[in-house]
Amino acid sequence: xxxxxxxxxxxxxxxxxxxxxxxxxxxxxxxxxxxxxxxxxxxxxxxxxxxxxxxxxxxxxxxxxxxxxxxxxxxxxxxx
Numbered sequence: 001x002x003x004x005x006x007x008x009x010x011x012x013x014x015x016x017x018x019x020x021x022x023x024x025x026x027x028x029x030x031x032x033x034x035x036x037x038x039x040x041x042x043x044x045x046x047x048x049x050x051x052x053x054x055x056x057x058x059x060x061x062x063x064x065x066x067x068x069x070x071x072x073x074x075x076x077x078x079x080x
Contacts, residue, residue, distance in 0.1 A: 036063070
């Protein structure tokens with residue numbers, strides 16, 4: 001399985017999740033979304049797939065790997 005490759009790992013995007021994030025983090029997510037051509041929901045799904053894959057032997061695509069550390073210093077990172 002490859003995390004972040006929707007052809008190999010399709011995501012069921014039917015469940016809603018509400019997140020409370022700092023305005024700057026939301027702006028950053030929207031910028032990444034526009035640059036990648038991928039909506040925020042799949043970006044967030046890829047990020048959580050990366051977290052889940054850390055404990056398993058799973059191939060991770062470069063795009064998902066690039067998300068590592070994105071939340072460093074944010075309120076989300078501090079609430080661990």
